[in-house]
Amino acid sequence: MxxxxxxxxxxxxxxxxxxxxxxxxxxxxxxxxxxxxxxxxxxxxxxxxxxxxxxxxxxxxxxxxxxxxxxxxxxxxxxxxxxxxxxxxxxxxxxxxxxxxxxxxxxxxxxxxxxxxxxxxxxxxxxNVAFPERNETLEVGDFRIDLGTRSVKVRDETVRLTPKEFDLLLYFVQNAGRVLTHRKLLGAIWGGEYTEQKEYLRVFVGNLRRKVEPDPDRPRYILTEPWVGYRFNPQGD
Missing domain, CATH: 3.40.50.2300 (Response regulator)
Structure with a gap:
């Protein structure tokens, strides 16, 4: 356009x-x-x-x-x-x-x-997106995240996440649409000493998909970029 x-x-x-x-x-x-x-x-x-x-x-x-x-x-x-x-x-x-x-x-x-x-x-x-302070609410696409209570709603349904799953989802949301490499995600969520531990990421992305995706086998939100990492699409279209 x-x-x-x-x-x-x-x-x-x-x-x-x-x-x-x-x-x-x-x-x-x-x-x-x-x-x-x-x-x-x-x-x-x-x-x-x-x-x-x-x-x-x-x-x-x-x-x-x-x-x-x-x-x-x-x-x-x-x-x-x-x-x-x-x-x-x-x-x-x-x-x-x-x-x-x-x-x-x-x-x-x-x-x-x-x-x-x-x-x-x-x-x-x-x-051009300004993200809210830690005690405010972040709404992007189908996702609503309360940063103060660390609660999550997807398509208006409450989703219960572990602390690390919440951190991973929040990082995805704050970088929506960007290609995030395995190393970048591991470093951001687990720390620099974990940047080669891709199995951590596979497990947590799998768990997160089971909780937020309508069909975890055909993800709409957390998309795989082959050999590179992941891209988050909050609209799920």
């Missing part, structure tokens, strides 16, 4: 060393009402980011010189701007590294413009 003329145009920085991709993305995003600037390498991208301060960055992972991983690392030192990485099939390890360094999402090449636009809209929505 094209942005309304009254809305402030979101600034998007496109970083890719393939001029043809840059031209297509600049034209496609510009046609949707976004304010777009481009860079053909990581060094130029970092300089442009400093001068322009975009609202979102789309960056290719494999580039000569400063690659997409290093761009993610440096941006996260100074900003929480949403980052979407572009990757080709077969780059699972690099993709996971980028997500662990702070990228919010990834799109695999070749991709459709409609898919990228949907990811951009979701990332911009997330960046």
């Amino acid at each position: 094209k942005q309304m003329a009254s809305e402030k145009a979101a600034r998007i920085l496109i970083v890719d060393d393939e001029p043809q991709i840059v031209r297509v993305l600049r034209a496609s995003l510009g046609a949707q009402g976004y304010d777009v600037k481009t860079a053909l390498d990581g060094q130029a991208a970092l300089k442009l980011f400093e001068d322009w301060r975009p609202d979102l960055v789309v960056v290719d992972l494999v580039m000569p010189g400063i690659d997409g991983l290093e761009v993610c690392r440096r941006l996260r030192l100074v900003s929480q701007v949403p980052i979407i990485v572009l990757s080709v099939k077969g780059e699972e390890r690099t993709k996971v590294e980028a997500l662990d360094m702070g990228a919010d999402d990834y799109v695999t090449k070749p991709f459709g413009i409609a898919e990228l636009l949907a990811r951009i809209r979701a990332a911009l929505r997330r960046s």
Whole structure:
């Protein structure tokens, strides 16, 4: 959906060393009402980011010189701007590294413009969400979480969770729509010494699905990103 003329145009920085991709993305995003600037390498991208301060960055992972991983690392030192990485099939390890360094999402090449636009809209929505204080209530999609009493309702039905299940669900909700790697989830919920203990995550995600999903065998909320981690979809559509 094209942005309304009254809305402030979101600034998007496109970083890719393939001029043809840059031209297509600049034209496609510009046609949707976004304010777009481009860079053909990581060094130029970092300089442009400093001068322009975009609202979102789309960056290719494999580039000569400063690659997409290093761009993610440096941006996260100074900003929480949403980052979407572009990757080709077969780059699972690099993709996971980028997500662990702070990228919010990834799109695999070749991709459709409609898919990228949907990811951009979701990332911009997330960046504008202000979450409540710990004694308030968080409502996202089908989920209602009382942070003070640590109680949960899903589709208006009370769900009883263990403390760790609650912590895991809350982290999913606070990062709704983002791809969360196994390492990131383990580090956030169990601590840095557990980042290789994927069995913890499998057990707790399985338990959580049994409690919140209409059909745990066909999850609608806690979606698996193969070989990478999970993505939480609070609307369940």
